[in-house]
Amino acid sequence: MKQDLKVKQENTSQEAKEYIPSQIEIWKFYWQFIKIDWYILIGLNCQWLVESILHTRAPFLLLSIKDQLLNIDANNYDSFFLLVIEFIATHIILQFFSFIQVKVTNRTSKMVQQNIQKQIIDHLFTLDIHYFEENKATSLHQIIQEGSEQIGKEIQYGRIFQKINQFIYFASRAYFIYVQNVKIFISVAVVALICILLQQYFTKEKKKIEKINNKICEFESFALDEILNNMMLIKTYSKEEKEKKNLEKIMQKNRDSRQQTQIYQQITSIVQSCSHEMMKIAVICHAFYYYLQHTTTQNQGEFNKQNNFQQQILSRNLGEIISNTYCILFLIRDLIQIANNSTDDFYENRKKHIGKVMNLFTVKSSIIQEKIQKNQNDELLEGEIIFDNVCFSYPARDNKLTQDYKLIQGQNIVDQTQTSTFNTNEETNVNSFSIQGVLNKLSFKVNPGECVGFVGASGGGKSTIVKLMERYYDISKGAIIINGKNIKDVSLQSLRQNIGLVHQEPQFFDNDIEYNVTYSLEGNYTQEQLNKVLQISGVNEFILDKNRFPLGLKTLIGNKGVKLSTGQKQRIAIARALIIEPRILILDEATSALDAESENSFQKYIEQIKSYQKMTIIIIAHRLSTVLNCDKIFVLQSGTIIEQGTHQNLLQKNSIYSSLVKCQLKQNIQHQNLSLEHKDSVETNDSLLF
Numbered sequence: 001m002k003q004d005l006k007v008k009q010e011n012t013s014q015e016a017k018e019y020i021p022s023q024i025e026i027w028k029f030y031w032q033f034i035k036i037d038w039y040i041l042i043g044l045n046c047q048w049l050v051e052s053i054l055h056t057r058a059p060f061l062l063l064s065i066k067d068q069l070l071n072i073d074a075n076n077y078d079s080f081f082l083l084v085i086e087f088i089a090t091h092i093i094l095q096f097f098s099f100i101q102v103k104v105t106n107r108t109s110k111m112v113q114q115n116i117q118k119q120i121i122d123h124l125f126t127l128d129i130h131y132f133e134e135n136k137a138t139s140l141h142q143i144i145q146e147g148s149e150q151i152g153k154e155i156q157y158g159r160i161f162q163k164i165n166q167f168i169y170f171a172s173r174a175y176f177i178y179v180q181n182v183k184i185f186i187s188v189a190v191v192a193l194i195c196i197l198l199q200q201y202f203t204k205e206k207k208k209i210e211k212i213n214n215k216i217c218e219f220e221s222f223a224l225d226e227i228l229n230n231m232m233l234i235k236t237y238s239k240e241e242k243e244k245k246n247l248e249k250i251m252q253k254n255r256d257s258r259q260q261t262q263i264y265q266q267i268t269s270i271v272q273s274c275s276h277e278m279m280k281i282a283v284i285c286h287a288f289y290y291y292l293q294h295t296t297t298q299n300q301g302e303f304n305k306q307n308n309f310q311q312q313i314l315s316r317n318l319g320e321i322i323s324n325t326y327c328i329l330f331l332i333r334d335l336i337q338i339a340n341n342s343t344d345d346f347y348e349n350r351k352k353h354i355g356k357v358m359n360l361f362t363v364k365s366s367i368i369q370e371k372i373q374k375n376q377n378d379e380l381l382e383g384e385i386i387f388d389n390v391c392f393s394y395p396a397r398d399n400k401l402t403q404d405y406k407l408i409q410g411q412n413i414v415d416q417t418q419t420s421t422f423n424t425n426e427e428t429n430v431n432s433f434s435i436q437g438v439l440n441k442l443s444f445k446v447n448p449g450e451c452v453g454f455v456g457a458s459g460g461g462k463s464t465i466v467k468l469m470e471r472y473y474d475i476s477k478g479a480i481i482i483n484g485k486n487i488k489d490v491s492l493q494s495l496r497q498n499i500g501l502v503h504q505e506p507q508f509f510d511n512d513i514e515y516n517v518t519y520s521l522e523g524n525y526t527q528e529q530l531n532k533v534l535q536i537s538g539v540n541e542f543i544l545d546k547n548r549f550p551l552g553l554k555t556l557i558g559n560k561g562v563k564l565s566t567g568q569k570q571r572i573a574i575a576r577a578l579i580i581e582p583r584i585l586i587l588d589e590a591t592s593a594l595d596a597e598s599e600n601s602f603q604k605y606i607e608q609i610k611s612y613q614k615m616t617i618i619i620i621a622h623r624l625s626t627v628l629n630c631d632k633i634f635v636l637q638s639g640t641i642i643e644q645g646t647h648q649n650l651l652q653k654n655s656i657y658s659s660l661v662k663c664q665l666k667q668n669i670q671h672q673n674l675s676l677e678h679k680d681s682v683e684t685n686d687s688l689l690f
């Protein structure tokens with residue numbers, strides 16, 4: 001295991017470093033992105049500043065009081081009382097400040113955290129859909145939770161000012177000891193320096209192990225995420241044991257690495273506590289030395305004024321010197337950190353979390369909307385669609401975690417970086433590469449009110465067309481024109497509000513059917529409107545079944561609509577798309593389960609949808625029977641249209657489409673156990689396609 005860890009350690013050192021922003025970068029980021037309540041911040045820092053000045057003065061004040069007390073007479077009563085009053089006032093103010101600090105920081109800490117969380121979430125909503133496709137929900141969740149908490153704390157405790165105040169405090173204590181006795185100061189400082197260097201060494205070692213530990217923790221949450229999301233798949237293939245073993249392997253590594261970290265942690269804490277004690281011993285040794293010297297000189301009859309003075313000081317202030325010695329330790333630690341330009345462990349961890357949030361804020365939507373005027377937002381589209389020489393490639397991300405995870409599982413991995421051309425995308429801070437031309441000079445036209453179908457082999461780019469129409473991505477060349485306008489000149493809201501999109505695997509909220517159908521209208525709909533779409537989409541057919549849906553529309557559908565069949569889900573998704581009265585309706589494999597349920601009724605169904613209102617309908621389907629009656633059918637291959645026309649026209653051409661039809665027919669025949677004689681009747685008997 002040790003060897004394993006060593007290998008991993010080497011791997012880690014080769015990896016790109018985790019982003020740890022500098023303090024200046026953090027402050028720049030706050031200034032640009034985070035709305036901070038500067039009044040609270042300035043108020044708190046002023047308070048800290050006053051507090052540290054008072055703390056600095058306090059030991060000297062006490063010393064003056066002691067001195068006065070030893071030499072008190074009628075002449076200095078007034079100044080003695082003034083000093084006492086100042087001393088009491090200082091401590092009352094300090095107590096009051098600490099009370100206020102606890103109250104204010106606790107209250108505002110939560111407020112700041114919530115405010116930052118809101119800003120992170122607001123930013124997430126501005127990002128493109130593919131960002132969410134590429135990032136795991138759990139890691140985003142972690143950024144929101146931990147990131148906001150750490151930024152909240154960082155802002156709340158005003159790190160820089162707090163550090164300055166701390167520095168003043170430690171320096172004042174060190175100066176206090178220096179004034180009392182230079183030799184004690186030097187010996188304590190030497191002990192502190194040795195201890196700090198030892199501590200630094202062990203902390204460095206601990207950090208190395210912690211780095212590996214963090215990586216393994218990441219794998220652990222990655223693995224858990226994968227397992228929880230694919231539980232059905234794992235159970236289907238009875239791979240519970242395999243996954244358990246994988247997880248156990250990662251957990252074991254995690255445990256080992258944690259143990260190592262703990263050992264280093266223990267050593268550093270031992271060194272730390274020893275250093276306190278050693279410094280105290282140094283002070284006591286000095287005191288003893290002066291005491292001995294004083295007695296010797298007295299015995300010799302030579303009164304040494306200097307030593308007597310030091311002995312007096314020591315006897316009066318020994319307690320305070322001892323209690324303040326550890327300040328020298330912190331002072332030296334801070335000085336070393338400043339010299340090394342490093343931070344303490346705890347703060348580095350905080351910076352990592354802040355760095356993740358900063359990275360998130362550098363990710364910007366690639367959908368540029370600058371040109372759009374406000375008055376164009378309400379413009380309605382008519383439903384004419386033109387794709388003019390459209391070229392497009394997907395930007396893909398670096399899957400470093402997946403590759404490392406495969407390594408830890410002991411699988412062979414192909415280095416994707418070698419098969420693709422990498423370039424550093426400064427804007428998103430990730431390495432990205434482009435998959436070669438998904439759509440290549442794609443051109444087609446759909447007239448308003450037409451119903452068109454897209455067919456073709458898997459991976460031909462059918463769904464990509466839909467994503468581009470919705471502007472989930474922007475095209476690299478050419479233009480997409482809807483109703484005479486380039487979609488880049490139409491607001492996203494207006495564009496998406498006029499397109500009803502039904503995916504093959506629609507998403508649902510864990511709520512009731514009515515909420516999911518009327519989601520986009522936020523309660524602004526009439527019962528009549530709702531009933532109409534429920535009837536057209538066929539939702540009525542199943543919700544009226546009181547045995548299975550006793551609460552009708554108010555029936556809860558469960559997590560991701562788990563309580564519904566695929567066909568039922570598709571019907572609800574169609575109702576949801578229709579209720580916004582779109583100018584364009586896109587059914588992306590959205591009726592596959594529906595077809596199967598009600599075989600020949602599909603065309604009737606489309607007519608029903610058309611009767612709802614005039615709209616352009618785009619049907620993407622593998623099942624050719626679905627597009628049979630379309631006004632136009634486009635056959636797509638490798639991102640270009642290779643054939644277009646009506647079903648009959650295309651069959652007559654006797655090319656790709658007709659071979660697709662024949663192929664599907666053959667499958668259907670095999671599936672239905674029909675005799676091969678039926679094969680020749682393709683052109684006359686279209687019903688076989690169903």
Ligand SMILES: Nc1ncnc2c1ncn2[C@@H]1O[C@H](COP(=O)(O)OP(=O)(O)OP(=O)(O)O)[C@@H](O)[C@H]1O
Nearest residue numbers: 394395396435438457458459460461462463464465
């Ligand atoms: N998010 C993505 N990132 C990278 N590549 C993608 C992404 N989505 C699709 N692709 C690639 O783009 C190509 C076209 O995919 P698309 O989903 O448009 O095909 P399709 O014709 O709809 O396929 P199917 O009929 O199987 O649904 C495929 O080669 C696919 O690998």
